[in-house]
Amino acid sequence: MSLTDTSIKTSETALGRDDLAKLVARDIAPGSFVNLGIGQPTLVSNYLTEEQNITLHTENGMLGMGPEAKGDEIDEDLINAGKIPVTELPGASYFHHADSFAMMRGGHLDICVLGAFQVSVTGDLANWHTGAPGAIPAVGGAMDLATGAKDVFVMMTLLTREGASKIVDACTYPVTGVGCVTRVYTDRGVFLTGPEGVTVRETFGCTLEELQELIPVPLKAASA
């Protein structure tokens, strides 16, 4: 491990949301069953190719979810977890809520992609609650998603609006799950998290050294 290790990939500029979604989509293994969280992760579906043969799960009871419904396709009985009307692909299936979450919680989904407020060095996730006094807590399926999938990918900007790193030593927001995140995709780099700490796989528009200055936890470079 060394900050001068050059085995990690770099690109010249920070990544926009769509480029990041493209990157996540590219990293999903063919044939995977995937749940995309509400918000930024939903963009990933735009970049999945037919050859990848990915099956999308929505926790309100469906496998084989297609793109967002438009115009005449809109059917009030066919929505995703974000309550957006969606479509059905050939080979889809419907099931009730307990079966749907059993599928998730039983470890049958390969990947779940989530947004986050913070991710800790050991993969703790905070994405459900700001902890602000008076805020009404709402969790939805966040804790089930964080715990259930074989791999949990996070997509987020590296920094808050105030410039603080969202990759942290320990979450200051209430956690959603403990040690559950395996990979973090940000506009400035891709990080692997887990018991071994944080490993940088790629950097975007910055060097590893510059990244280390932004992030208050030790970074390792991925070996080739």
Next chain:
Amino acid sequence: MSLTDTSIKTSETALGRDDLAKLVARDIAPGSFVNLGIGQPTLVSNYLTEEQNITLHTENGMLGMGPEAKGDEIDEDLINAGKIPVTELPGASYFHHADSFAMMRGGHLDICVLGAFQVSVTGDLANWHTGAPGAIPAVGGAMDLATGAKDVFVMMTLLTREGASKIVDACTYPVTGVGCVTRVYTDRGVFLTGPEGVTVRETFGCTLEELQELIPVPLKAASA
């Protein structure tokens, strides 16, 4: 409570298996969902009337089971818990084993009718295992049935071949369930069991006094 109470019904002779099945069938409330155990309880289905609108459950995954299949009706994929080919009635439904037992264990069946080796004064049931040394134990769905239905009826001869009462103070055979039997139908009488002890509802071919001589626990007569 008095042995000379005359409010209970009596008939002149002991009941045969079919007459007993007729009696049980008559006592099942219209619209009930019922599971009939293997053996003697199966006879009850012969005496259920169409007006009663009873739905039969078989724990291998079906509601709306019809009579035993004959000749061309026989379908290897359609059997009851005793592995006998059966038929399907209009309005039937199929489900998997966990859903089927959840239905039973969740208290949704109104009545389950079982055979027994012994029933205790407080409604403990012994019907799965003789406890004989070397005997291979086999339980099937007996314990689930004993525990799950709203009412558990037992059908059996009152006496063993050796003349011992099967209604006992405490089961000497290994129990199937504790305090689960609510009613016992025998060739010599109908008994209600529970925390209050044994109450005689009907006698067949004997008086209550004669019955008391056969059974080693105190009997109460049902009040009118």
Next chain:
Amino acid sequence: MLNFVESVQEAVAGIKDGSTVMIGGFGNAGQPFELIDALLECGATELTVVNNNAGQGDQGLALLIKEGRVKKMICSFPRQSDSWHFDAKYKAGQIELELVPQGNLAERIRAAGAGIGGFFTPTGYGTMLAEGKETRFLDGKWQVFETPIHADVALIKALKADGKGNLVYRKTARNFGPIMAAAAKHTIVQVSDIVPTGVLDPENIVTPGIFVNSIVKVAGSGLGTSTTAGKAA
């Protein structure tokens, strides 16, 4: 016993003050709007309501909350952009909230219907929502003990019922319907169609009639593209 009733009013008439009422639906899909309206009308109060959300806009569950009929909400996601009636009651300390991760909500409802007295699940371990709960290390993971959620009444929406009370649903409107039907002592279903017994294929029945007590046909309900009033985006 299964009853086919003529109106949603008749269907909910027996709901008592203080009942625990499960209400199906996720978003608008599967929400039994007409039954909820009837529940509001019938006046039952001091209710504990189990639903994924805590009402939206100025309709259905949101109105029930606004009118002060709901003592406690058990849900996974009470905070939505248009859940202002819940927000107001919550901030005024006039409604109790039991916040449950959605999968725990589903599994706890399923447990009630299946006769399970409690179970361990990894969901929520190490979080605020597991504080004070028993934990145990099982199958290589820390898990949290959760208990069943029983109900007196379930109000759900299905697509079709037959004469035996067997139900089929439509697309993602299935969601909580089947498990709530099994968890409640008394299950009331609004359907868009009642078909003769024998028409539904026994292989395809989702909720067997054993879980159903009252059925009411609501015209236009369950058709996917809404034509009835009272549905928000």
Next chain:
Amino acid sequence: MLNFVESVQEAVAGIKDGSTVMIGGFGNAGQPFELIDALLECGATELTVVNNNAGQGDQGLALLIKEGRVKKMICSFPRQSDSWHFDAKYKAGQIELELVPQGNLAERIRAAGAGIGGFFTPTGYGTMLAEGKETRFLDGKWQVFETPIHADVALIKALKADGKGNLVYRKTARNFGPIMAAAAKHTIVQVSDIVPTGVLDPENIVTPGIFVNSIVKVAGSGLGTSTTAGKAA
């Protein structure tokens, strides 16, 4: 990843010595006879087998037991009039038996697939089969703690599969298939027919393809009236 394989031999080829293998079926309904025959042929040994019974007659699971491939049976009803091979091994102390009430068997298998680390159930309380197990008074009843049954492999039989591995079953042959498919790390299915993706109605799929790994078409399998060899009364 889902694979369509050409033969039952190929389907079971990866099963290792010492594996826990779930085998679907209740009586002959839903028994994957051809897959069991292939398992016998492939030579895997020291197996733990999960099935409702412990083999009947001189076929399938009974032969696997006779040939000494089964170290342990987890089942609810090992004693049948024609379960002589199990009887002999059991009496000789050459096979281990974990006897489980049928509903606990089903619920424990379901728990494994659903990520439940353990649960409390009233079934078996106060009986020999709950001896030494933790008990707790919940929902007004004494209940017994039961743990999930996981498996390396499930061998099951369904009626049809589509190109996504979605399955439908036939009548009471459904039985343990759906829960075993979810509980095993690797699920192998024999079907009588493979249909193009899109042919099965999404509302009627019983086992979604996410639970399926290998599919093999077996002619004549799953047709209800048996025409293949190796099936006893």
